Amino acid sequence: MTDCDTPKRPLRPRTLQVRAGLNRSNFSETSEALFMTSGYVYGSAAEAEASFDGSLDRMVYSRFKNPTVAAFEERLAAVEGAEACRATASGMAAVHAALVCQLKAGDRVVAARALFGSCQWIIADLLPRFGIEAVFVDGTDLAQWEAALSQPTAAVFLETPSNPTLEIIDLAAVAELTHRAGGRLVVDNVFATPVLQSPLALGADVVVYSATKHIDGQGRCLGGAVLGSAAFCNDVLAPYLRHTGPALSPFNAWLLLKGLETLDLRVERHAANAMKVARFLETRPEVARVLYPGLESHPQHDLAKRQMKGFGGIVAFELKQGKAAAYRLLDALQVIDISNNLGDAKSLACHPWTTTHQRLAAEAKLAMGIGEGMLRLSVGLEDADDLVDDLAAALGAP
Numbered sequence: 001m002t003d004c005d006t007p008k009r010p011l012r013p014r015t016l017q018v019r020a021g022l023n024r025s026n027f028s029e030t031s032e033a034l035f036m037t038s039g040y041v042y043g044s045a046a047e048a049e050a051s052f053d054g055s056l057d058r059m060v061y062s063r064f065k066n067p068t069v070a071a072f073e074e075r076l077a078a079v080e081g082a083e084a085c086r087a088t089a090s091g092m093a094a095v096h097a098a099l100v101c102q103l104k105a106g107d108r109v110v111a112a113r114a115l116f117g118s119c120q121w122i123i124a125d126l127l128p129r130f131g132i133e134a135v136f137v138d139g140t141d142l143a144q145w146e147a148a149l150s151q152p153t154a155a156v157f158l159e160t161p162s163n164p165t166l167e168i169i170d171l172a173a174v175a176e177l178t179h180r181a182g183g184r185l186v187v188d189n190v191f192a193t194p195v196l197q198s199p200l201a202l203g204a205d206v207v208v209y210s211a212t213k214h215i216d217g218q219g220r221c222l223g224g225a226v227l228g229s230a231a232f233c234n235d236v237l238a239p240y241l242r243h244t245g246p247a248l249s250p251f252n253a254w255l256l257l258k259g260l261e262t263l264d265l266r267v268e269r270h271a272a273n274a275m276k277v278a279r280f281l282e283t284r285p286e287v288a289r290v291l292y293p294g295l296e297s298h299p300q301h302d303l304a305k306r307q308m309k310g311f312g313g314i315v316a317f318e319l320k321q322g323k324a325a326a327y328r329l330l331d332a333l334q335v336i337d338i339s340n341n342l343g344d345a346k347s348l349a350c351h352p353w354t355t356t357h358q359r360l361a362a363e364a365k366l367a368m369g370i371g372e373g374m375l376r377l378s379v380g381l382e383d384a385d386d387l388v389d390d391l392a393a394a395l396g397a398p
């Protein structure tokens with residue numbers, strides 16, 4: 001493999017998302033090579049031995065390392081401004097590994113209550129089985145964080161903006177409280193993407209992504225990533241991944257690598273379209289409230305302006321007439337699809353109460369701010385006026 005000519009001067013994120021991790025093979029290809037291989041061959045028995053005792057740094061097995069996966073990891077680390085990155089087969093594998101790799105029986109975890117359903121399951125149901133205490137707080141209430149983090153805590157987990165209610169949590173403040181409690185702050189940055197929010201720069205220790213969402217951005221494959229310091233990724237996380245095996249397929253890594261090249265362009269369009277859709281929904285009498293961090297009416301709008309570079313592509317709104325009205329609207333849409341995925345080029349709408357958050361008890365959903373009339377829109381890359389027309393027609397449907 002020949003390295004590309006990387007100038008000594010630092011490159012900006014927009015350049016890095018196109019070029020970081022480019023490690024051309026001896027064929028000098030323009031586009032990144034796809035190495036669909038599980039294993040690697042050694043020139044001699046002694047070389048194989050040296051590869052296993054660590055004296056030789058090279059590819060050994062694709063559960064540990066693969067050139068295409070490594071290119072994706074290097075590129076995402078550069079875009080995020082992280083020392084290191086490890087890719088996983090899905091976002092949930094990333095969340096699970098980022099937490100479990102650093103926890104043991106007797107530890108305590110504090111998390112925000114408003115979480116993606118499966119993240120909530122890992123913390124509330126899975127970790128306690130192994131003797132790890134889980135405490136939930138209202139992520140928007142710093143007094144609750146302060147109280148919960150007045151005791152030694154191994155890890156804190158949160159997502160901001162949260163799914164699906166788009167709550168914004170003060171990352172710098174929670175990072176400081178977490179460090180005082182002796183723990184690591186792990187941030188699920190899926191809704192913001194690396195383009196709009198840099199949790200590590202605000203004091204977080206670890207960032208996780210479902211790369212399935214905006215990083216692929218075209219609804220093609222699953223993937224995940226964990227980013228943080230080289231010490232955390234190499235010494236704490238890597239052995240856990242190596243021996244438990246949630247490895248990303250090289251094919252998916254290649255799709256995600258190409259997805260990163262257009263990430264900022266797509267995220268900017270998602271956000272611009274989401275703003276138009278949110279403003280339109282605010283004018284409609286059928287809509288009780290619209291949740292979008294870019295709206296002045298959002299309870300944490302000022303905080304969102306301070307810690308984010310833009311407000312993302314997800315909009316939630318509550319219909320006055322409840323579930324029946326939500327179903328009527330979904331069934332009447334002609335452009336926007338009904339789907340629980342998000343961050344796709346195609347606009348997608350779902351009813352969190354009966355899909356992504358179905359598993360939770362009604363009281364838990366209400367405590368998270370999810371009502372029966374709530375819909376979540378992942379605003380895509382179509383013409384925003386067509387999306388507004390689609391919603392207007394569906395809202396007016398009998």
Ligand SMILES: *Cc1c(COP(=O)(O)O)cnc(C)c1O
Nearest residue numbers: 090091092116163190210212223
């Ligand atoms: C989708 C999602 C995940 C899980 O990612 P998968 O790739 O589906 O496993 C985790 N957190 C958030 C906020 C998500 O939106």
